[in-house]
Amino acid sequence: MxxxxxxxxxxxxxxxxxxxxxxxxxxxxxxxxxxxxxxxxxxxxxxxxxxxxxxxxxxxxxxxxxxxxxxxxxxxxxxxxxxxxxxxxxxxxxxxxxxxxxxxxxxxxxxxxxxxxxxxxxxxxxHPTQSLLDIFTIWQEFGTLEDKIVTIVGDIVHSRVARSNAQALTRLGATVQFVCPPEWQGEFETINSFEEAIETSDVLMMLRVQHERHDGLASFSKEAYNKSYGLTVDRERRMKDGAIIMHPAPFNRDVEIASELVECERSRIFKQxxxxxxxxxxxxxxxxxxxx
Missing domain, CATH: 3.40.50.1370 (Aspartate/ornithine carbamoyltransferase)
Structure with missing residues (x-):
């Protein structure tokens, strides 16, 4: 190499x-x-x-x-x-x-x-080293990536993290699925229901809304985004046993992830x-x- x-x-x-x-x-x-x-x-x-x-x-x-x-x-x-x-x-x-x-x-x-x-x-x-540290964190948690469901949620189209992980995780045996607002889909295939993904995923990887790449996001509402795509405390309670939360950071508290969840028992954000x-x-x- x-x-x-x-x-x-x-x-x-x-x-x-x-x-x-x-x-x-x-x-x-x-x-x-x-x-x-x-x-x-x-x-x-x-x-x-x-x-x-x-x-x-x-x-x-x-x-x-x-x-x-x-x-x-x-x-x-x-x-x-x-x-x-x-x-x-x-x-x-x-x-x-x-x-x-x-x-x-x-x-x-x-x-x-x-x-x-x-x-x-x-x-x-x-962002290859971010992808590698994400893979390392999942590997530490489960001992394998085989048959693990990783759901990546948020600003997909502007995310080098999503692209790098999409290239690598599937080759290691994981199932990768994406959830985002339709206008942020880009070339990715997305699933329709974030609510279903919450209950079946082994990893929820939340992405930062990249305001700097959206020309100001004049029509963006933090409250509306959080309601539809944010990992709230109520949604975290429906995650499966043993599932973990990840985020490449920096994070917008109470937008893509509730402030209370940044350092909760499921969170591996600082471990990443x-x-x-x-x-x-x-x-x-x-x-x-x-x-x-």
Whole structure:
């Protein structure tokens, strides 16, 4: 594995290997990297969880991390992403984590630059490490993804999380179904009844309403959305025994999920965040090991 830009490029065997390495890191295994590496995290969109967990993963391996702030970089002077990456290549960086608003930004980089590219999220397209940490969380819970029903609810059309999970979960044996307002369906096939899905799903994965991608959402009503598609306390009570709640975060409390449920017994939201460090450690190590 030389880069990681989408879940489509990973085989089932590679996904399992990443999960197993993440579990090893979680239980205290040390990195086996021999060489000294330097990385940077290029985030051109706001991020808390992904950016900080990548940095924590890098420091735990350990890897030298060069700070990069898009708001103080030469991109403000018109420098292209490609040229920025070539600059970092020239000064000797080994790998880059990149989040960018442009879908498939990585296509002009792969094969043309020396540093490994790890996609931290591209537009509404892909978010492979989020998908891997979601899979890891479900795997921890049930020991398998075979025959598990995962229902993803919310702003599907703008969700790189939904796309990445759709590409991976079914290959691991899960049934994935989608629920959303009709205008947010996009290319996804959706089911008609959220109420039925609540009672049959092993995992309810709620998605944030991405206001920044809806041109202000002038007609959006938090109350109406919550009534039809929000995970309320009453809906949580109808979930099957052992079913869990997930959310990639950040979450809009009392819109897609009731505030009382964010840290309830079923919630694995903060476990997902913890698992993100171990998954990102595993991905970085596997990519860099290929360079030794």
């Amino acid at each position: 030389k880069n990681l830009v989408s879940m489509k490029e990973l085989s089932v065997e590679q996904i399992i290997a990443i999960l197993e390495q993440a579990e090893a890191f979680r239980t205290g295994a040390a990195s086996t990297l021999i060489s000294k590496y330097t990385m940077a995290n290029l985030f051109f969109e706001p991020s808390t969880r992904t950016k900080m967990s990548f940095e924590m993963a890098e420091r735990r391996l350990p890897i030298d991390v060069l700070p990069f702030e898009a708001g103080f970089s030469s991109t403000l002077k018109g420098e292209t992403l490609y040229d920025t990456v070539k600059v970092l290549e020239a000064i000797g960086l080994d790998a880059l984590v990149i989040r960018h608003e442009q879908n498939n930004y990585f296509e002009e980089l792969i094969g043309n630059v020396k540093p490994a590219i790890i996609n931290g999220g591209d537009g509404t397209g892909n 965040m913890e698992n993100g460090v171990y998954i990102r450690m595993a991905v970085i190590e596997m990519i860099l090991k290929g360079r030794e």
